[in-house]
Amino acid sequence: MSDTGTTTARSVRIISIISGKGGVGKTVVAFNLxxxxxxxxxxxxxxxxxxxxxxVHILANTTVTYGLHEVIRGELSVSEAAVSSEFGFDILAAGGGGDVWTEQDVTSVAGVMAGLRKLSTSYDFILVDNSSGVSKIADLITHASDTALLVLIPELTSISDCYGLYKHLTSSDSAVDCRLLVNRAESADEAEYIRKKLWAVSERFLRRTPGYLGHISEDRALRESVASQTALARLSTESTAVQQVTFLARSLLRVFGWLSEQEHNYPRNTQKTINKTTAMADIRE
Ligand SMILES: Nc1ncnc2c1ncn2[C@@H]1O[C@H](COP(=O)(O)OP(=O)(O)O)[C@@H](O)[C@H]1O
Ligand SMILES: [Mg+2]
Structure with a gap:
């Protein structure tokens, strides 16, 4: 774990990375972010x-048999269960899995989240990589976080699930701060098209819209970094995706007051449009 007590404590920022559909890149985004x-x-x-x-431990090329599971069960504290990685950040792995989750386990997740919030002398950011879809545990984690980073890909099912998840999260807590990240986009235009459509549907049916954190391109380098069990930036500083993840990190640092307004350079997409009229046709309230 990181040193404690050597830095003036700012409040820790907790970001819950979540998606409706699985396989959209939550874990690789969380890891590289x-x-x-x-x-x-x-x-x-x-x-x-x-x-x-x-x-996460596989991406980090770490062998660890304990983690959040043991923290939830009260067997280890976060500081006992977290391990440092070679990538400059600490990891609280999933830990021993496979058990049936009891009501008591689910309830204790809320206590674990409250405990994480108290770790401001050790951490500035806590990123939580969730399982896919709606679950009680992901709900509790997300509602106890400062921001929910909703990851989606340019596929109708993912867009539809993302809208459903946004609706679900905001229906139980209207104050939840949701921000979209379009992963595996072919182009900025494609991501922008999806953002606009999701905003239109959300505005129409929910009278609110999520924030937007931009996109990450479909990039072979990301798959290679997974295969090499390393961070994208260690593999290639030139790849489009690494620049976009760097940009995403800078955006979040700015959102949470780490970078000044002047340093922040928000993406301005061009006005080019693409004709995908049918792509959102199936999204219903
Ligand atoms: N932007 C991207 N470009 C190329 N491949 C990607 C990208 N994002 C994700 N992938 C691939 O998709 C796989 C699944 O991603 P993962 O993070 O495990 O999804 P999730 O955690 O949402 O289930 C990754 O292992 C990687 O090979
Ligand atoms: Mg995952």
Whole structure:
């Protein structure tokens, strides 16, 4: 774990990374975002809350048999269960999985989140990588976080699930701060098209819209970094995706007061339009 007590405590910022559909890139985004935030000087803990199929430790090339599971069960504290990684941030792996989750376990997740919030002397950012879809545990984590980063890809099912998840999250807590990230986009135009459509549907049916954090391109380098069990930035500083994840990290650092307004350079997409009229036709209230 990181040193404690050597830095003036700012409040820790908790970001819940979540999606409606699985396989959209939550874990790779969380992992590489943690690396980029740490590279910018932030103290970061990445929590693997995909309790049955957690694989953050695989991406980090770390063998660890304990983690959040043991913290939820009260067997270890976060500081006992977290391990440092070679990527500049700490990891709380999913830990021993496979058990049936009891009501008591679910209830204790709220206590774990409250405990994480108290770690401001150790961490500036806590990223929580969730399992896919709606679950009680992901709900509790997300509602106890400062921001929900909703990851989606340019596929109708993912867009539809993302809208459903946004609706679900905001229906139980209207104050939840949701921000979209379009992953695996072919172009900025494609991501912008999806953002606009999701905003239109959300505005129409929910009378509110999520924030937008931009996009990450479909990039072979990301798959290679997974295969090499390393961070994208260690593999290639030139790839489009690494620049976009760096940009995402800078956006979050600015949102949370780490970078000044002047340093922040928000993306301005061009006005080019693409004709995909039918792509959102199936999204209903
Ligand atoms: N932007 C991208 N470009 C190329 N491949 C990607 C991208 N994002 C994700 N992938 C691929 O998709 C796989 C699944 O991503 P993962 O993070 O495990 O999804 P999730 O956690 O949402 O289930 C990754 O292992 C990677 O190979
Ligand atoms: Mg995952």
């Amino acid at each position: 943690a690396e980029r935030l740490a590279a910018a000087g932030a103290r970061v803990l990445l929590v693997d809350a995909d309790l049955n199929c957690g694989n």
